[in-house]
Amino acid sequence: MTTLIFITLSSSSCATILGGKVSDYQRTKPAQGQPARKLRVVAFLGDVCFGLVPLIVDVATGAIYRPEN
Numbered sequence: 001m002t003t004l005i006f007i008t009l010s011s012s013s014c015a016t017i018l019g020g021k022v023s024d025y026q027r028t029k030p031a032q033g034q035p036a037r038k039l040r041v042v043a044f045l046g047d048v049c050f051g052l053v054p055l056i057v058d059v060a061t062g063a064i065y066r067p068e069n
Helices: 002-010 014-018 041-050 052-061
Strands: none
Touching: 014 041, 014 052, 041 052
16 A cells, blocks of 8 residues: 555656656756746646655656746
């Protein structure tokens, strides 16, 4: 049962699963003086609903940020 809960929590990262391929723009932290990357609000709210683990996964992969236009 514990394993099932862990798998569910760790695989519920909305932006990582549903956001598509993560670009270099999303992975790279902006340099000083450059504008900050914008969040995918819907994915952020979905991650918050599922807990802290999915949010950490999406931020670590860069999937939580919008792709460059």
